[in-house]
Amino acid sequence: NAGVMQNPRHLVRRRGQEARLRCSPMKGHSHVYWYRQLPEEGLKFMVYLQKENIIDESGMPKERFSAEFPKEGPSILRIQQVVRGDSAAYFCASSPLDRGGYEQYFGPGTRLTVT
Amino acid sequence: SQQGEEDPQALSIQEGENATMNCSYKTSINNLQWYRQNSGRGLVHLILIRSNEREKHSGRLRVTLDTSKKSSSLLITASRAADTASYFCATDGTGGFKTIFGAGTRLFVKA
Numbered sequence: 212n213a214g215v216m217q218n219p220r221h222l223v224r225r226r227g228q229e230a231r232l233r234c235s236p237m238k239g240h241s242h243v244y245w246y247r248q249l250p251e252e253g254l255k256f257m258v259y260l261q262k263e264n265i266i267d268e269s270g271m272p273k274e275r276f277s278a279e280f281p282k283e284g285p286s287i288l289r290i291q292q293v294v295r296g297d298s299a300a301y302f303c304a305s306s307p308l309d310r311g312g313y314e315q316y317f318g319p320g321t322r323l324t325v326t
Numbered sequence: 327s328q329q330g331e332e333d334p335q336a337l338s339i340q341e342g343e344n345a346t347m348n349c350s351y352k353t354s355i356n357n358l359q360w361y362r363q364n365s366g367r368g369l370v371h372l373i374l375i376r377s378n379e380r381e382k383h384s385g386r387l388r389v390t391l392d393t394s395k396k397s398s399s400l401l402i403t404a405s406r407a408a409d410t411a412s413y414f415c416a417t418d419g420t421g422g423f424k425t426i427f428g429a430g431t432r433l434f435v436k437a
Contacts, residue, residue, distance in 0.1 A: 253427040317368040
């Protein structure tokens with residue numbers, strides 16, 4: 212049973228370009244969470260999704276950021292017109308049910324560098 | 327806003343010593359979890375303690391929870407160099423779906 216997979220592991224984008232980060236949850240998990248981590252800081256919640264539904268996006272910036280978790284395929288975190296401040300590690304996690312009381316399994320992260 | 331805050335920010339000890347990290351939070355929680363992160367890697371779940379539990383053990387780990395003080399502690403006994411990592415507490419509140427992470431404690435275990 213493969214763990215949570217994220218790709219790419221490293222992504223370099225110039226300012227103004229788009230960044231697409233992918234997350235494949237563990238098999239059997241239908242709940243996905245995205246977090247952002249700046250150097251020397253903890254993880255900041257961004258969005259919580261179930262298949263085809265955004266449940267809580269209160270941590271997402273209102274502009275340029277969007278997330279989806281389609282019926283088929285991985286969850287995508289999309290950042291349009293990236294700026295240097297978007298440089299960070301982006302982690303996704305999955306859980307089998309509503310994570311209330313269930314641990315989240317984390318992927319290895321995507322490190323985004325905006326030049 | 328609800329937030330887990332770890333204390334100390336950094337801790338340096340000798341191999342074989344015990345390491346204690348503390349976490350405080352602000353609002354009611356359903357459960358509290360501790361995670362470990364090695365440099366440049368993803369997070370690894372260590373232990374979950376529910377709001378109606380006071381203490382939990384897993385191997386060399388001991389976690390306590392005091393909901394009256396809104397605090398938790400993680401004790402690592404007989405530390406090893408391989409325990410060198412950042413440790414985060416994370417809380418699941420009663421009012422939503424967010425998992426809130428603290429800024430972490432950076433533990434250095436010297437061989």
